[in-house]
Amino acid sequence: MSPKESVCSRSYFLVVMVFVHVYIVNVIALLLYVYYTGEGDTGTAAGPASAPPHRATPAAATATTTTGTAPAPPSPSLPKHHNLSPLGRLQRLEGIKVGHVQRLDLLPNKVHYMKTLSMKPLLFEVPSFLSEEECKLIIHLAKLKGLQESQIMPSDLQHEAIDEMDISKEEIFNLLDYNQDGQLQMKEVLTLLRFGDSTWITPETVQEIYTGLKADPDGNGLLSLEEFKQLNTNAFQTYLRQHGVEKSELVRNSKNAWLYQGEGAHQILRTLRHRVIKLTRLPPEIVEHSEPLQVVKYEQGGHYHAHHDSGPIYAETSCFHTKLVSNVSSALETSCRYVTVLFYLNTVSGGGETAFPVADNRTYDELFLIQNDTDLRDTRKNCDRANLRVKPVQGTALFWYNYLSDGEGWVGEQDEYSLHGGCVVTQGNKWIANNWINIDPDVQRQVKFQQAISKYTNGEAPAKWAIDNIYQDLHVEL
Amino acid sequence: MSPKESVCSRSYFLVVMVFVHVYIVNVIALLLYVYYTGEGDTGTAAGPASAPPHRATPAAATATTTTGTAPAPPSPSLPKHHNLSPLGRLQRLEGIKVGHVQRLDLLPNKVHYMKTLSMKPLLFEVPSFLSEEECKLIIHLAKLKGLQESQIMPSDLQHEAIDEMDISKEEIFNLLDYNQDGQLQMKEVLTLLRFGDSTWITPETVQEIYTGLKADPDGNGLLSLEEFKQLNTNAFQTYLRQHGVEKSELVRNSKNAWLYQGEGAHQILRTLRHRVIKLTRLPPEIVEHSEPLQVVKYEQGGHYHAHHDSGPIYAETSCFHTKLVSNVSSALETSCRYVTVLFYLNTVSGGGETAFPVADNRTYDELFLIQNDTDLRDTRKNCDRANLRVKPVQGTALFWYNYLSDGEGWVGEQDEYSLHGGCVVTQGNKWIANNWINIDPDVQRQVKFQQAISKYTNGEAPAKWAIDNIYQDLHVEL
DSSP, X not given: OOHHHHHTSHHHXXXXXXXXXXXXXHHHHHHXXXXXXXXXXXXXXXXXXXXXSSOOOOTTSSOEEEOOOSSXXXXXXXXXXGGGSTTOOOOOOOOOSTTOEEEEEEETTEEEEEEEEETTXXXXXXXXXXXXXXXXXXXXXXXXXXXXXXXXXXGGSOOOXXXXXXXXXXXXXXXXXXXXXXXXXXXXXXXXXXXXXXXXOOHHHHHHHHHHHTOOTTOSSOEEHHHHHHSOTTHHHHHHHHSOOOGGGBSEEOEEEEEOOSTTSOHHHHHHHHHHHHHHOOOHXXXXXXXXXXXXXXXXXOEEEEEOSSOOOOTTOEETTXXXXXXXXXXXXXXXXXXXXXXXXXXOSEEXXXXXXXXXXSSOOHHHHEXXXXXXXXXXXXXGGSSEEEOOOTTOEEEEESEEEOSXXXXXXXXXXXXXXXXXXXXXXXXXXXEEEEOOSSHHHHHHHHHHHHHHHTTSOOOTTOHHHHHHTOTTTO | OOHHHHXXXXXXXXXXXXXXXXXXHHHHHXXXXXXXXXXXXXXXXXXXXXXXXXXXXXXXXXXXXXXXOSSSOOOOOOOOOGGGSTTOOOOOOOOOSTTOEEEEEEETTEEEEEEEEETTTTEEEETTSSOHHHHHHHHHHHHHHOOEESSOOGGGSOOOOXXXXXXXXXXXXXXXXXXXXXXXXXXXXXXXXXXXXXXOOOHHHHHHHHHHHTOOTTOSSXXXXXXXXXXXXXXXXXXHHHSOOOGGGBSEEOEEEEXXXXXTSOHHXXXXXXXXXXXXXXXXXXXXXXXXXXXXXXXXXXXXXXXXXXXXXXXXXXXTTTHHHHTOOOSOEEOOEEEEEEEEOSOOSEEOOEEXXXXXXXXXXXXXXXXXXXXXXXXXXXXXXXSEEEOOOTTOEEEEESEEEOSSSSXXXXXXGGXXXXXXXXXXXXXXXXXXXXXXXXXXXXXXXXHHHHHHHTTSOOOTTOHHHHHHTTTTTO
């Protein structure tokens, strides 16, 4: 056979045709790829399977973020390569400036407007997010489920003695003595007690405890090192437990119910979840596996002193929602609520504003919050001094970030300015609901959690860490 | 000839080989495309021609921005469809929070760190952005070009009488009388004079003018409507022109030179421009056709009172750089400097800090700036009261946005907090350089400008509005 004949063979023709077809398919694939990736960010659902579900934010794409604050070059953290994770980068809405208004298309037949209320925290207000009927129905569902006290009275708590810590009294004293004047001022003591029990501690309470425990024999309201040494670490807690407190003396005075929002839930709750996904532009799979809806009722006299919905993140901190999946045990745990969406279910007759004491402050200073006899976190006394107060209007949604961005499209440090509370209700009842979106600042743990969740929701038996099991025990802390 | 023979022909073989080669090239192109577009935003220059130069920011993709500040639904402005413009969406760096540090890869063999100094304005600091040699060379080039006074003395200015306005004295009086107490306080008068001549007006100057013009016969420092009516609109300007002022009494006391940075410019200036493009991540074609480099020398005693590098934008405002191309004539014009990049070319022995009087303030109030005898804009007197002061260190670059985002990836409103000035130099000289990136808040005008520029740079004779012609006459205003 001559070489020329082999070129003419049927098999050769076949090879050529395969090449031609592969080429055409390839060109079509290229065109499709260019079309769908160049199209902006609307309608990714229709794109081919290869299109990433969440697009990368270009800002800071070449920058590696560090958490250092020193002007000298810090040791930068390793890039986390979020864009390689199946969850992509998280969208974060732009606030632009206080008072800025953006149009939202949340519903086919209604236009919503979202107004920026503060930049620190990044906080928005959306009037008429819920209709009157929706608000009423949610209240109704909560009543059917049954409301429980948001906080158990200290006297009913199991007494667990706090172990004596491994550090000496002198060391604790020095840590508390911010201004290093050798004495503990009232506000230095209050900073410590903030982490204590469910009782709200005021300077008056501390004075009362001092007297009860004979902790301050010279009666000058200051604790010297000598006086401090006489105190048992558990003395304050024990004292409070033995002397009953009024509900109004608690950190929080309200009742609440948790409403399941997952598949099969009441239509109104599913609708609400979908609307929240549209509002926050966060990955639906994350929102779907966040906490259930919390409905809260404040009766006349009810309040909630200013607090953070979720705590600061240290290297060893783990999140409630991912700790079982990621198999980490840590003394430091928090709820990792990246976003809070708060709905006002009724218009309150008197009081009950949501206060942000330090919103848009130039600086945040924990000790500044507690000035001479004026604790800015106290929403029974000092709501009028808050930088920002929002009046409850039925149907309005408030929406803010409890964490900053890490600069790479994921959850970063806690936003301390997100401190907020519920002012005392002076007339009538106040009904609100909270949706929290839980995201682990450790992207790998969140990915692991999502994978485990999707595995179990695909038919297998619910695991012990399924989200609603996790949160059922949390009605005290939340 | 049988069909089989034609399949075997040499020309058929040629066609097949062309197909095969095109196929291979196509696959390589596809791989390159996927590689460069999936890689984040580093090194777009190396990507194939079809890759989009600027990627869309996903935030606010479904929201339409309005500038209204009322809580009630405002009339939203029409969507501008920036993503349809050839310039794409503008990148805006993330500040995260004050003190946040990001790693930058600006040079192949050097890592830079960028620290967030304030969020309002969005302001960054990059130490060692320029090397010592580069700083010295830029100063040298400016000296070769020759430095001119930044501001002409009022006595040398051509006297152009301001036309009597179409509104009555009463109306002007009412406009100035912010607190509507029927009298003009010193600070109310100062707000007016700010827009006046190149002389810096202090309360003492005003008192002097009052005395000189016998404008305030009762001598109480307040102008009543009756007293105001007696004044000629040009009286203040005329008075100042006739009574000579010292250089230290000017708004600005410095010398400057403009250095061309376009194609064919000195290598150091080209390098600087490219580095600024990498730093700001703005479209190269916009940066390339922005203002030339301004080198400024402050001698001992030199200063620049706090000001905005670019003015507010109203519906009728036009930009210096686009007004000729877009053929608009307007009484309101500004430089539309979206970004300022300020380089410290030497370390100053004493004084000369860059002050941002209201950086990160909770609110901005023009009248608040001028309190009883304390004008916060005065950088000869009140630099120590500024919220933020940056010490000049050789090689450091400061970088901030003079405008907010419009929420759709383009230039929005002026950021009033970007107010800044140069504190008085107490010892030695201070050398800085400024790069401004000019972008028209009207995206269509900017597009038109870019198109016209590229047309003329492609061989045709330079037009009368070519960028360096525009700026050559601006050494007074800039």
